[in-house]
Amino acid sequence: MTHTGNDTARKTCEVDGIRMHYRTDGERSKPCLVLSxxxxTDLSMWDAQAAALAGDFFVVRYDTRGHGQSASGSAPFGIDRLGLDVVALLDHLDIARAAFCGISMGGLTGQWLxxxxxxxxxxLVLANTAARIGGTAPWQLRAEQVRRDGMAAVADGAAARWFTPQFLQRAPDxxxxLVVTLRGQDAGGYAACCEVLAQADLHGCVxxxxxxxxxxxxxxxLVTTLDDARWLQQQIAGASLASLPASHISNIEAADLFTEQLRTFLV
Known part of the structure; x- marks a missing residue:
C-alpha cells in the first residue's frame, strides 16, 4: 500500500481480526512518529503534540485495542499483542521504521517494542510509565469492577490520578x-487492558x-513515579530523562514542555 502527499485523516485497518482506528497528520514523506x-483515553489525547509536530513528522496515532473506536477482540491478551498491533499498523502503512512515543500503558507497549x-x-520515548505499573491484584479487581458495574465505577476518581490539583482547577474543561472519554470506553475492552497491566512485568528485559x-x-x-523513571534510565544504556511539572498525563498537563522534549529528542 502506497501513501503519498498530505495525509490527514481518520482511518481503520484490520489487525489480527479486529478493527483498529488510527489517524495520520502531516506529509507521508516526513519521518514517522507513532503516538500510543x-x-x-483515546488518540485525541495527543491533539496538542500532533498539531505541533505534523509540520516535521508524519504523525500516526491510534486507539489502543479496546479503546476509542478500536475493537478489543477476544480477551485475554497480553502486552505482546499490544506491541504486535503497532507492528501490524506500520506494516499496513508500509512504514519500515518509526519513532515511537507511548504514555503509561502506551509506554509499556513501547518497552515491549x-x-x-x-x-x-x-x-523510543517512554512517558509516565514503568517496567511494571502497579500490582496484579488491584488491576484484576478493577477489571472485575468495570465488567460488573460499568465505566462509571472508575471514572469519578480518574482525574485525581491523572492530574495535579492545580491543573484540575486551571483546566476544568x-x-x-477526558473523563467523558473514559466514561464512554467499552467496559470489556478497558477491563482486558487492565488485565494486561496486571500481568505485564518487563523488569527482567528492559x-x-x-x-x-x-x-x-x-x-x-503517583502512578508511575520519578523513581520508576530513574530505574528505567539506569537499565537502558544511554537513555536520557526529562522531568516535567505534571502528574500522570504529562503530555496534557505540561503540553508545551512535553512537545519541546519530543521535538528536541527526535529531530
Missing part, C-alpha cells in the same frame, strides 16, 4: 473532556533495549 495512548522489535524503531531512548516523567506522578 494511556489506559482509558524496544525489546522485541527494535528493528522497527528509530527512537480539558479534564471534563536492559536489552538498545534503541535511543528518552524517558519523560511527571514530578508529581
Amino acid at each position: 495512548n494511556s489506559l482509558g 524496544g525489546i522485541q522489535q527494535p528493528q522497527r524503531l528509530t527512537k 480539558t479534564v471534563a473532556r 536492559g536489552t533495549i538498545a534503541v535511543p531512548t528518552l524517558i519523560i516523567a511527571g514530578e508529581h506522578d
Whole structure:
C-alpha cells in the first residue's frame, strides 16, 4: 500500500481480526512518529503534540485495542499483542521504521517494542510509565469492577490520578473532556487492558533495549513515579530523562514542555 502527499485523516485497518482506528497528520514523506495512548483515553489525547509536530513528522496515532473506536477482540491478551498491533499498523502503512512515543500503558507497549522489535524503531520515548505499573491484584479487581458495574465505577476518581490539583482547577474543561472519554470506553475492552497491566512485568528485559531512548516523567506522578523513571534510565544504556511539572498525563498537563522534549529528542 502506497501513501503519498498530505495525509490527514481518520482511518481503520484490520489487525489480527479486529478493527483498529488510527489517524495520520502531516506529509507521508516526513519521518514517522507513532503516538500510543494511556489506559482509558483515546488518540485525541495527543491533539496538542500532533498539531505541533505534523509540520516535521508524519504523525500516526491510534486507539489502543479496546479503546476509542478500536475493537478489543477476544480477551485475554497480553502486552505482546499490544506491541504486535503497532507492528501490524506500520506494516499496513508500509512504514519500515518509526519513532515511537507511548504514555503509561502506551509506554509499556513501547518497552515491549524496544525489546522485541527494535528493528522497527528509530527512537523510543517512554512517558509516565514503568517496567511494571502497579500490582496484579488491584488491576484484576478493577477489571472485575468495570465488567460488573460499568465505566462509571472508575471514572469519578480518574482525574485525581491523572492530574495535579492545580491543573484540575486551571483546566476544568480539558479534564471534563477526558473523563467523558473514559466514561464512554467499552467496559470489556478497558477491563482486558487492565488485565494486561496486571500481568505485564518487563523488569527482567528492559536492559536489552538498545534503541535511543528518552524517558519523560511527571514530578508529581503517583502512578508511575520519578523513581520508576530513574530505574528505567539506569537499565537502558544511554537513555536520557526529562522531568516535567505534571502528574500522570504529562503530555496534557505540561503540553508545551512535553512537545519541546519530543521535538528536541527526535529531530
